[in-house]
Amino acid sequence: xxxxxxxxxxxxxxxxxxxxxxxxxxxxxxxxxxxxxxxxxxxxxxxxxxxxxxxxxxxxxxxxxxxxxxxxxxxxxxxxxxxxxxxxxxxxxxxxxxxxxxxxxxxxxxxxxxxxxxxxxxxxxxxxxxxxxxxxxxxxxxxxxxxxxxxxxxxxxxxxxxxxxxxxxxxxxxxxxxxxxxxxxxxxxxxxxxxxxxxxxxxxxxxxxxxxxxxxxxxxxxxxxxxxxxxxxxxxxxxxxxxxxxxxxxxxxxxxxxxxxxxxxxxxxxxxxxxxxxxxxxxxxxxxxxxxxxxxxxxxxxxxxxxxxxxxxxxxxxxxxxxxxx
Amino acid sequence: xxxxxxxxxxxxxxxxxxxxxxxxxxxxxxxxxxxxxxxxxxxxxxxxxxxxxxxxxxxxxxxxxxxxxxxxxxxxxxxxxxxxxxxxxxxxxxxxxxxxxxxxxxxxxxxxxxxxxxxxxxxxxxxxxxxxxxxxxxxxxxxxxxxxxxxxxxxxxxxxxxxxxxxxxxxxxxxxxxxxxxxxxxxxxxxxxxxxxxxxxxxxxxxxxxxxxxxxxxxxxxxxxxxxxxxxxxxxxxxxxxxxxxxxxxxxxxxxxxxxxxxxxxxxxxxxxxxxxxxxxxxxxxxxxxxxxxxxxxxxxxxxxxxxxx
Numbered sequence: 001x002x003x004x005x006x007x008x009x010x011x012x013x014x015x016x017x018x019x020x021x022x023x024x025x026x027x028x029x030x031x032x033x034x035x036x037x038x039x040x041x042x043x044x045x046x047x048x049x050x051x052x053x054x055x056x057x058x059x060x061x062x063x064x065x066x067x068x069x070x071x072x073x074x075x076x077x078x079x080x081x082x083x084x085x086x087x088x089x090x091x092x093x094x095x096x097x098x099x100x101x102x103x104x105x106x107x108x109x110x111x112x113x114x115x116x117x118x119x120x121x122x123x124x125x126x127x128x129x130x131x132x133x134x135x136x137x138x139x140x141x142x143x144x145x146x147x148x149x150x151x152x153x154x155x156x157x158x159x160x161x162x163x164x165x166x167x168x169x170x171x172x173x174x175x176x177x178x179x180x181x182x183x184x185x186x187x188x189x190x191x192x193x194x195x196x197x198x199x200x201x202x203x204x205x206x207x208x209x210x211x212x213x214x215x216x217x218x219x220x221x222x223x224x225x226x227x228x229x230x231x232x233x234x235x236x237x238x239x240x241x242x243x244x245x246x247x248x249x250x251x252x253x254x255x256x257x258x259x260x261x262x263x264x265x266x267x268x269x270x271x272x273x274x275x276x277x278x279x280x281x282x283x284x285x286x287x288x289x290x291x292x293x294x295x296x297x298x299x300x301x302x303x304x305x306x307x308x309x310x311x312x313x314x315x316x317x318x319x320x321x322x323x324x325x326x
Numbered sequence: 327x328x329x330x331x332x333x334x335x336x337x338x339x340x341x342x343x344x345x346x347x348x349x350x351x352x353x354x355x356x357x358x359x360x361x362x363x364x365x366x367x368x369x370x371x372x373x374x375x376x377x378x379x380x381x382x383x384x385x386x387x388x389x390x391x392x393x394x395x396x397x398x399x400x401x402x403x404x405x406x407x408x409x410x411x412x413x414x415x416x417x418x419x420x421x422x423x424x425x426x427x428x429x430x431x432x433x434x435x436x437x438x439x440x441x442x443x444x445x446x447x448x449x450x451x452x453x454x455x456x457x458x459x460x461x462x463x464x465x466x467x468x469x470x471x472x473x474x475x476x477x478x479x480x481x482x483x484x485x486x487x488x489x490x491x492x493x494x495x496x497x498x499x500x501x502x503x504x505x506x507x508x509x510x511x512x513x514x515x516x517x518x519x520x521x522x523x524x525x526x527x528x529x530x531x532x533x534x535x536x537x538x539x540x541x542x543x544x545x546x547x548x549x550x551x552x553x554x555x556x557x558x559x560x561x562x563x564x565x566x567x568x569x570x571x572x573x574x575x576x577x578x579x580x581x582x583x584x585x586x587x588x589x590x591x592x593x594x595x596x597x598x599x600x601x602x603x604x605x606x607x608x609x610x611x612x613x614x615x616x617x618x619x620x621x622x623x624x625x626x627x628x629x630x631x632x633x634x635x636x
Contacts, residue, residue, distance in 0.1 A: 036332075036364075038453070038524060057443060058524050078426050078524075080433045088537040099430035107558055110615055119426035142354065184353040198347040223348055242356070243348045245340065246553050272538035284336030285362065303327050306360070307367075 027187075028314035029090060030279060032288055033074060034304025040074065041303040045171040045273065045312065048290060048301050054090055055151075056072055056083055062103045062269075062309040067110030068129065072311055077119065083233040084196030087175030087313040096131065103145055114155055116143040123157055125170065135173040138167060145227065147188045147195065151212065156210065158185035165197055165213055166288055179213030184207050191237065191252065198225040198239060205239060207255070219255045221248040234271050240267040240280065247280065247291070261296055263289050263324045268308075271312045281307040331529070335360070335367040356418060361422070362521050371407035376540045377531070380496035387547040389565070389600045391462040392493055396614075401497035403617050408500035408507070409536070421515055428519055443524030456529045460521065461535060462584065467517040469587035471510060474581040481509070483627035487620055490612040494568055496544040499536075503624040543568075547600055555596060559585050569601030612635035 007037050014188055028045035040060055057079030058072040064073050065087065071088040077100050084093040100117035105116075108127055113128040123137040124136075141161030148155055154176065154206040155168040161182055167176040183201025194216070195208040207217035207223050224243025230252065231238065237250040245264040265285030278291045280298075286305055429439035442459055443449045447620040449456045475485040484506040491498050502510070516521075542564035549555060549562040559581055566572060567579035578595035581588045588594035604613065610622035 055453070056452075057441060066619065078422070078429070080429050082441055095367075097433055099433040100426055117430065119423065120430045183351060199353055200356070201348065224344065243344050264340065265336065266344075284339045286332055286336070305329070305332050 011071060013217045026125050028273075028312060029087075029316040030288070031063070031072060031074075031085070031087075031090065031311045031313065032307045033063065033302045033309040034306065035059050035061050035308040036306030037304030038076075038079075039304050040085070040090075041307070043288070043303075044303055046310055048299055048304065049065055050301065052090075053304065054085070054092065057081055060309070064104045064106055064113065065311070067276065068107055070264050072313070073104065074309070075104050075115065077102040077117075082115075087311070103143075105146050105148070106157070107148045107170070108150055109152040111146075111152060112155070114157075115144050116146060116157060118142050118144060118160070120162075123155075123168070124167075125155070125168075125173065137166075137168065137175065139178075144185070146186045149190060154210065156188055156190075158188050158197060160184050160186060160200075163201075165195070165208060167213060177213045179208075179215075179217055181208055181213070187225075187229075187239075189228050189230060189237070191230070196228060196237070196255075198228055200224050200226050200242060203241070205242075205250075205255075219250060219257075221250075222260065223248045223259065225268060226267075227262060229272075238270060238278065242266055242268070242283075247278075249293075251285065259293075261291060261293070261298075263291065263298065265289075268307070269309050271310045273312055276313045279310055279312060281310050284309060329530070330450065331367050331371055332364070335363040338363045338367065342501065364529060366410050372409055372533050372536050372540075373405060376496055376537055377578050379537075380544045380546070383546045383548065384544055385587060388485060389545050389547050390493070390602070395493065397491065397493045398495050398497060400615075400617050400620065401491065401501045404500040405497050406503070420511075421518070424515060425519060425522075429522070440520055443522075453528070454531070457531045460523055460528075461531070463521055464514065464517060464523070465581070465583050466587050467513065468582045469509075469580050469591075471513045472582070473591075473593065475506065475509075476577050476580070478604060480628055480631040481506075483631040484509075484624055486605050487609055487612055487624045488606035489568060489603075489605040490620075491568075492613060494543055494545060494565070494603040496540045498543045499540045503628075504621060505625070505628065523591075535583050542582075544569070556585055556589065559583055563596065565600055565603065566595050566598035568603040569598060570604050570606055571601065572598075 004219055030043040030045050032041040038058050039055055041053055044051050051316055056076045058076055059078045060074050060076045062075050063316055067265045071093060074083045079098055080097055082096050082098050082101055083166050086093055100120040102118035102281040103116040108129055113126040115213045117123045121139055121141050123139055125134045127134055131152045135160045144158045144160040146157045155170055157166050159166060163180050164178055166178045166180040168243055169176050179196050180271055182199030185197050186200045187198040195210050197206045199206055203223045204218040204220045206215050207285060209216050221239045222241040222244035224241050226240050226242040228237055228239045233251050237252050239248045247263050247267055249259045250260055263280055265282030268281045268283040270280040272278055280289045283306055288301045288303055291298040339360045347353050347356055432439045475481045487503045491501055494635050541565040542559045542561055544561045546561050550560040555563055563579055563585060567577055571576055578593050579588055580593055609623055611619045
């Protein structure tokens with residue numbers, strides 16, 4: 001066929017391609033707390049590209065979303081500050097001074113905000129609305145992760161330094177019990193009327209009776225069980241094993257291990273994206289792994305030193321749209 | 327882009343330290359071990375970089391040539407202990423714990439803990455400028471620590487160990503009595519707490535500063551020129567401080583990285599050209615002894631100075 005007879009066809013195809021509506025890019029922002037770099041990486045979830053770093057003072061570790069969803073609150077522990085960020089844009093809204101905010105979490109009814117001071121051995125319970133300190137529990141030692149009972153009446157905190165779990169009555173503001181639960185307990189989760197506690201010095205998750213703190217069973221995962229998260233559909237529980245560099249998926253109903261993924265680099269926190277992928281911070285590898293659970297493969301995104309907490313804001317507008325709006 | 331030194335520290339943490347801590351049941355120390363891994367990797371890189379750059383320099387333009395270099399060997403040990411071994415671990419653990427507790431206590435009592443970025447808000451978000459601001463303040467503080475260590479007889483009794491080396495090389499920077507190091511650490515900690523120095527936030531830049539300090543001790547006939555000598559401390563400038571005529575209580579050129587403090591406070595001497603080094607009053611153990619002999623000799627001198635017999 002002569003070339004000149006092909007040209008109109010090529011131009012037609014090119015025109016059609018240019019005129020066709022482009023598929024809308026997936027939107028959302030990921031926030032990664034770089035605990036060793038005094039910054040928060042902001043990542044475009046659609047392209048998995050870092051957009052910028054928000055400077056904080058010293059050591060951002062964990063986060064909590066305010067009950068109204070308008071503020072992503074990040075604890076800067078040795079900076080003695082809580083940074084309030086707009087989860088839709090990453091803009092810093094304000095900073096308040098709080099002693100050693102390492103781990104933090106709102107109660108399910110939104111009434112309390114608990115702030116654990118890991119280095120200062122204290123558990124602070126605030127009135128969430130006013131940020132008034134209601135009670136400080138000096139405690140030994142290294143209060144690490146926390147969970148609430150679904151009715152918001154009880155608070156449970158792992159004590160990494162003394163291998164114990166403490167239960168606090170939030171109505172009476174008193175310690176209910178303080179029991180040994182294994183070796184270096186870290187992540188804790190309320191699940192079907194039991195507490196699941198990751199024992200980082202072992203290869204299992206302890207099942208604990210929330211009434212009296214007795215260990216009633218063990219779920220073997222892999223070495224260094226560090227933290228655990230329930231999937232959005234409630235069907236699985238994901239356990240990051242720090243020493244073995246793996247993530248174990250448990251059946252939420254039976255606690256039977258279903259699958260293990262190899263995520264080297266010290267897997268720490270994770271967050272479930274709406275597209276089914278799982279974003280995992282790699283604490284010793286300056287990166288986030290974006291895991292496709294179907295294939296077991298993951299992409300890596302460079303972030304700052306010692307990435308710890310991670311929060312995905314899937315409804316945040318894409319950077320393109322933000323730029324257009326500006 | 328990921329920092330290769332951070333990745334190396336992460337590898338050590340993941341493949342060496344964590345399995346060890348897990349095995350012996352010490353997982354509660356995993357954050358501390360990571361801090362040590364970072365400090366030790368950067369310390370090793372400091373030593374390797376200094377070795378790679380200063381060895382050819384000392385061979386190319388030595389101030390002195392020695393047939394017997396045994397006296398230098400002990401300085402190598404000092405360096406390894408100071409930069410890779412136990413000192414970074416102690417420094418990291420102690421400093422971090424004290425800083426968190428003190429600043430947390432201040433917060434509880436209604437005070438905002440001091441922090442340079444809060445005093446000068448434009449610094450926030452400009453880590454390199456912030457680092458140099460911190461570095462300049464700490465260098466000024468170190469100038470006064472060093473100057474005072476020459477003033478008080480008991481302190482000089484300890485610090486004389488650093489000056490006793492007659493074969494001064496780039497390894498000599500860390501040749502210090504352990505009590506002198508301890509005082510230096512407390513001094514640094516007080517200043518760092520007052521301005522809120524972030525531990526381990528700028529390891530690469532600390533590496534560069536430590537390199538300058540090592541280089542300033544090099545046995546190398548190296549000057550940075552009229553202007554350069556007034557910007558950064560050179561081997562020529564610092565050698566004047568170690569010269570036999572400058573040992574003791576009236577010395578010159580006390581600065582570590584920046585010569586500005588000597589210039590401002592009237593102790594700068596740019597005139598001396600590569601004098602022989604050492605302390606003529608130091609005993610043989612202090613000059614030529616092994617690590618323990620030097621430490622013991624320093625301790626005895628310190629004790630005598632305290633009771634007024636020296």
